[in-house]
Amino acid sequence: MTLRLGIDLGGTKTEIVALDPAGGVRLRRREPTPHEYDAVVRLIGDMAEATERDLEEKGSLGIGIPGSLSPVTGLVRNGNSTFLNGRPLQQDLEARLGRPVRISNDANCLAMSEAADGAGRGYGVVFAVIFGTGVGGGLVVNGKIVEGLNKVAAEWGHNPLPWMTPEEFPGRRCWCGRLGCNEVFLSGPALARDADGEGMRDASALPERAAHGDQVAVAALERHADRAARAFASVINLLDPDVIVLGGGVSNMTHLYKRVPELWGKYVFSDTVRTPLVQAAHGDSSGVFGAARLWD
Structure with a gap:
């Protein structure tokens, strides 16, 4: 066939x-x-x-x-x-x-696609993330998906947010049953809730609000960028991928590409962080x- x-x-x-x-x-x-x-x-x-x-x-x-x-x-x-x-x-x-x-x-599948002919093309180790209603990760090495012995490799969304502040600790309870997963801080609904309170699920208007001087939106996006920087720093410290590719609805928000590389240096165990942080070429x-x- x-x-x-x-x-x-x-x-x-x-x-x-x-x-x-x-x-x-x-x-x-x-x-x-x-x-x-x-x-x-x-x-x-x-x-x-x-x-x-x-x-x-x-x-x-x-x-x-x-x-x-x-x-x-x-x-x-x-x-x-x-x-x-x-x-x-x-x-x-x-x-x-x-x-x-x-x-x-x-x-x-996101990681496989982007490694083949998308934003991760030409890189040996591609770590890809879906930022959407949930948060998930995928890993491709030399063109092959790495699933792991237990088939949970790159399940980054259900690791705890690193270096929580006292205000963040212990974090909300995730649908998986644990407290403080990356997903409950970084997903689209989590970002909306952080800005506008319980019951809010749509974060898509936050960048425009911030651009027009809405300080609630500005602060929420800055907290989100710092949390993403911490979460990606843990990936770099453990795996040191050649590129990190972002997909999903939240990946359309430009604060991630500007602020996360400016922030993650203080969390990565290295004197320099050269890791490219790029948006998925094939979108959703x-x-x-x-x-x-x-x-x-």
Whole structure:
């Protein structure tokens, strides 16, 4: 099969892409993501079958999900779309489609895509982050996803925020059950809540507000940049990647690229920090391109 299909199962939208052998796009579609397991299985199956019918060709299928498959049970775990957890997604999709599928974490797919032909192209060690409703990380080394023995490599969003201040400690309780995860400080909803209080989930207007002198927005973005600097410093201290690539909605905020490199030097255990911090070249479609490459 020369056609490569990729599906990115997101919290609000599910996207499919069909790539030719050279990486060219044959077809792309998006559908709203249902929030019920059986409906997700139907949607993914329907999207794959419709794409192959329209292109009159079958292809390999890779899927990026907000979570990962347990190496012991094969069931989904660690998904912030919690209705997926504990379910045999790979087995059910293979039964539906009648062929093998490959599934990986959505941040792994982001890293794979950007390392192949995006902002991480030409770098050996690519650490990629999804800044969105949740926060996840993916790692690609020399063109290969690093999942680790337990398949939790680069799950940076669920490490605690480093060097918490007294005002931050111990942090909010994350959906994963632990206190003070990077996700509860750095995600889009966390940034919105930090600026505007409980119940706020949309941070997209904060940069414009800050540009017009709103000091609440200015202060929230500065706190966010410092927290991101600390969180990335822990990655650099442990892994020292060749590049850090940011994806997801929050990655569109320019304060990250200006302020984080100005701040992280005081946290990194080095006399210099040359690490490039760059935005994903493929935007919010990077994950779906990486999913299609799971069969590479």
